[in-house]
Amino acid sequence: xxxxxxxxxxxxxxxxxxxxxxxxxxxxxxxxxxxxxxxxxxxxxxxxxxxxxxxxxxxxxxxxxxxxxxxxxxxxxxxxxxxxxxxxxxxxxxxxxxxxxxxxxxxxxxxxxxxxxxxxxxxxxxxxxxxxxxxxxxxxxxxxxxxxxxxxxxxxxxxxxxxxxxxxx
Amino acid sequence: xxxxxxxxxxxxxxxxxxxxxxxxxxxxxxxxxxxxxxxxxxxxxxxxxxxxxxxxxxxxxxxxxxxxxxxxxxxxxxxxxxxxxxxxxxxxxxxxxxxxxxxxxxxxxxxxxxxxxxxxxxxxxxxxxxxxxxxxxxxxxxxxxxxxxxxxxxxxxxxxxxxxxxxxxxxxxxxxxxxxxxxxxxxxxxxxxxxxxxxxxxxxxxxxxxxxxxxxxxxxxxxxxxxxxxxxxxxxxxxxxxxxxxxxxxxxxxxxxxxxxxxxxxxxxxxxxxxxxxxxxxxxxxxxxxxxxxxxxxxxxxxxxxxxxxxxxxxxxxxxxxxxxxxxxxxxxxxxxxxxxxxxxxxxxxxxxxxxxxxxxxxxxxxxxxxxxxxxxxxxxxxxxxxxxxxxxxxxxxxxxxxxxxxxxxxxxxxxxxxxxxxxxxxxxxxxxxxxxxxxxxxxxxxxxxxxxxxxxxxxxxxxxxxxxxxxxxxxxxxxxxxxxxxxxxxxxxxxxxxxxxxxxxxxxxxxxxxxxxxxxxxxxxxxxxxxxxxxxxxxxxxxxxxxxxxxxxxxxxxxxxxxxxxxxxxxxxxxxxxxxxxxxxxxxxxxxxxxxxxxxxxxxxxxxxxxxxxxxxxxxxxxx
Numbered sequence: 001x002x003x004x005x006x007x008x009x010x011x012x013x014x015x016x017x018x019x020x021x022x023x024x025x026x027x028x029x030x031x032x033x034x035x036x037x038x039x040x041x042x043x044x045x046x047x048x049x050x051x052x053x054x055x056x057x058x059x060x061x062x063x064x065x066x067x068x069x070x071x072x073x074x075x076x077x078x079x080x081x082x083x084x085x086x087x088x089x090x091x092x093x094x095x096x097x098x099x100x101x102x103x104x105x106x107x108x109x110x111x112x113x114x115x116x117x118x119x120x121x122x123x124x125x126x127x128x129x130x131x132x133x134x135x136x137x138x139x140x141x142x143x144x145x146x147x148x149x150x151x152x153x154x155x156x157x158x159x160x161x162x163x164x165x166x167x168x169x
Numbered sequence: 170x171x172x173x174x175x176x177x178x179x180x181x182x183x184x185x186x187x188x189x190x191x192x193x194x195x196x197x198x199x200x201x202x203x204x205x206x207x208x209x210x211x212x213x214x215x216x217x218x219x220x221x222x223x224x225x226x227x228x229x230x231x232x233x234x235x236x237x238x239x240x241x242x243x244x245x246x247x248x249x250x251x252x253x254x255x256x257x258x259x260x261x262x263x264x265x266x267x268x269x270x271x272x273x274x275x276x277x278x279x280x281x282x283x284x285x286x287x288x289x290x291x292x293x294x295x296x297x298x299x300x301x302x303x304x305x306x307x308x309x310x311x312x313x314x315x316x317x318x319x320x321x322x323x324x325x326x327x328x329x330x331x332x333x334x335x336x337x338x339x340x341x342x343x344x345x346x347x348x349x350x351x352x353x354x355x356x357x358x359x360x361x362x363x364x365x366x367x368x369x370x371x372x373x374x375x376x377x378x379x380x381x382x383x384x385x386x387x388x389x390x391x392x393x394x395x396x397x398x399x400x401x402x403x404x405x406x407x408x409x410x411x412x413x414x415x416x417x418x419x420x421x422x423x424x425x426x427x428x429x430x431x432x433x434x435x436x437x438x439x440x441x442x443x444x445x446x447x448x449x450x451x452x453x454x455x456x457x458x459x460x461x462x463x464x465x466x467x468x469x470x471x472x473x474x475x476x477x478x479x480x481x482x483x484x485x486x487x488x489x490x491x492x493x494x495x496x497x498x499x500x501x502x503x504x505x506x507x508x509x510x511x512x513x514x515x516x517x518x519x520x521x522x523x524x525x526x527x528x529x530x531x532x533x534x535x536x537x538x539x540x541x542x543x544x545x546x547x548x549x550x551x552x553x554x555x556x557x558x559x560x561x562x563x564x565x566x567x568x569x570x571x572x573x574x575x576x577x578x579x580x581x582x583x584x585x586x587x588x589x590x591x592x593x594x595x596x597x598x599x600x601x602x603x604x605x606x607x608x609x610x611x612x613x614x615x616x617x618x619x620x621x622x623x624x625x626x627x628x629x630x631x632x633x634x635x636x637x638x639x640x641x642x643x644x645x646x647x648x649x650x651x652x653x654x655x656x657x658x659x660x661x662x663x664x665x666x667x668x669x670x671x672x673x674x675x676x677x678x679x680x681x682x683x684x685x686x687x688x689x690x691x692x693x694x695x696x697x698x699x700x701x702x703x704x705x706x707x708x709x710x711x712x713x714x715x716x717x718x719x720x721x722x723x724x725x726x727x728x729x730x731x732x733x734x735x736x737x738x739x740x741x742x743x744x745x746x747x748x749x750x751x752x753x754x755x756x757x758x759x760x761x762x763x764x765x766x767x768x769x770x771x772x773x774x775x776x777x778x779x780x781x782x783x784x785x786x787x788x789x790x791x792x793x794x
């Protein structure tokens with residue numbers, strides 16, 4: 001039985017794999033081994049891959065799994081180990097910042113999903129409800145857009161803390 | 170004047186005073202009622218500040234933000250009306266019209282129409298009122314009872330802690346690194362002298378200098394230190410990626426060891442992986458380092474320092490040992506490459522063969538003089554290096570990983586741990602000064618260094634780090650743990666230009682003294698019976714900037730950061746990496762493991778040398794002539 005989730009998905013054991021790569025690996029194995037296939041698939045492999053995907057789905061899960069692997073390797077190899085492989089000259093970002101200008105926009109849905117969703121929704125509902133009251137009671141006045149702008153400002157300033165931090169932080 | 174007249178005059182004066190005061194209050198109430206939208210916002214702001222323990226600056230900043238909608242309103246009205254006079258009078262007109270209809274809906278409409286101005290004005294007013302309240306209470310001018318300042322402070326502390334805890338638990342409030350490249354530590358409870366911000370941050374450069382963390386067991390010291398390490402690592406990695414700095418190299422010396430150290434190492438490793446580290450090595454459990462990579466001269470000095478040498482009459486043997494070590498390590502052909510190779514050199518025959526009398530007569534004479542002591546010296550080093558184990562016998566260098574977590578068994582084997590600490594700091598110094606290696610931004614963090622500071626005092630480590638440009642962070646469980654003598658402790662605390670974090674400790678007085686004192690006003694009231702009278706005096710006093718009693722009462726996870734005569738109390742947030750993935754790395758094959766080239770001991774003449782077949786080989790034909 002495969003205990004290494006990276007191996008189960010046919011991925012290199014690295015903590016910094018992107019989500020897309022993990023998902024693609026799982027989809028490839030799932031489509032080839034699903035029990036609903038005409039040839040009956042491979043239930044054992046499908047189950048192992050699904051379990052591995054559940055573990056490696058998030059970056060945090062991947063770093064945990066990687067750390068576990070390192071720990072197991074240390075136990076198996078104790079007390080003497082050889083030199084570590086050299087660290088690559090540069091890391092995830094090849095030519096340094098700035099990142100893609102739209103990266104922050106693309107990450108935003110994930111930051112909402114991984115943040116405190118209920119609190120965010122509550123804040124959004126309060127801001128929207130108050131904005132509706134403003135638009136209902138004082139439509140067409142100069143104060144209406146100013147009040148709505150104030151509500152949006154309040155929402156933006158207070159909702160930041162409920163979002164998950166961006167990946168580089 | 171009769172008694173009756175005096176009594177009437179006194180009563181009249183008292184009544185007059187009360188009437189003036191009542192008139193003043195009535196006037197204030199009338200103004201508050203007239204400007205009811207502003208009063209409403211001010212009351213809400215004041216109440217929020219009171220309930221949540223906010224400082225007045227928070228209200229003032231909110232008022233500043235609220236000026237943006239006011240600006241939007243002005244821009245819209247200006248565009249509509251074109252002239253400034255109707256624009257300026259529009260809020261007055263709205264306010265005046267609002268009094269004609271007092272139904273709830275109409276009042277709401279009036280408030281919404283005036284909100285762009287009422288909100289900033291109300292918040293600013295609330296900030297002023299709250300600042301006055303704090304001033305009045307802390308100076309003794311306000312409050313009903315004499316204990317008001319004490320109860321007010323205790324209550325506000327509880328509320329500030331509650332607010333800071335709430336902030337520390339929010340996922341996006343305290344990331345590992347903020348947008349300005351600073352390291353967030355946690356929610357600010359109270360700032361005295363420092364600029365108040367909801368989330369307390371320190372510049373990453375503070376970690377690159379010298380920092381002290383003092384906290385008793387279970388006070389949250391580990392959490393704080395791991396946060397600082399990961400924050401520094403993330404900041405330095407971001408700078409390296411931006412091309413404005415070197416790649417980080419974090420070296421943690423966990424000087425207590427034991428099972429807890431392994432758990433801590435594992436947690437640190439997971440967090441560093443989440444922060445973008447590629448290799449995190451745990452020494453000596455999973456990786457080795459080579460002591461023998463040090464330059465020959467440094468290696469000779471280090472080996473000499475690793476062995477206890479006495480004073481007085483024993484100094485003679487110490488000198489002999491130093492001479493022998495220098496001869497063994499600096500022998501022609503290069504320094505030793507392993508423990509076995511080094512021990513082989515502590516042999517008279519090897520040294521005599523290496524230091525050819527013809528070419529090195531002085532060294533050969535020294536070898537000859539020290540020949541009698543060589544077996545003893547070899548025995549001592551064989552014992553020492555045997556106790557140290559294989560973890561310093563290589564192969565491996567600090568440059569092989571992004572972070573090293575070194576576990577020293579300072580509790581179980583203090584003498585071995587002291588020697589290991591000495592060797593590891595020497596390797597760190599070598600990594601910092603090695604011109605052939607890639608330059609790295611280094612942070613050397615020593616957790617509970619006092620457990621191994623017998624051989625290398627902490628102050629030496631500090632001064633060494635300063636001269637090499639390495640950031641040094643040390644932690645101890647108490648003031649006494651910082652150094653062997655009071656002088657050394659003060660030297661360490663006094664040179665911590667990166668700041669001092671004090672967590673719960675029973676004796677924080679010398680540490681909080683680094684924050685100094687601040688000037689406060691103290692008012693004494695004259696008591697009439699059991700009540701305060703109208704008379705009293707106010708005088709200037711000195712109070713602790715960081716109150717030691719407050720530090721003694723800190724709960725788990727609360728810390729006081731002291732720097733430059735100011736202090737900030739903070740609720741440390743548990744470090745968590747972003748749950749979002751990093752951008753994908755460039756498509757490249759996995760780097761092949763780099764295995765160091767096998768090295769061989771320098772060849773020496775075999776001993777005993779093979780007998781010459783003919784004497785002519787030595788003297789040569791006619792050599793004696």
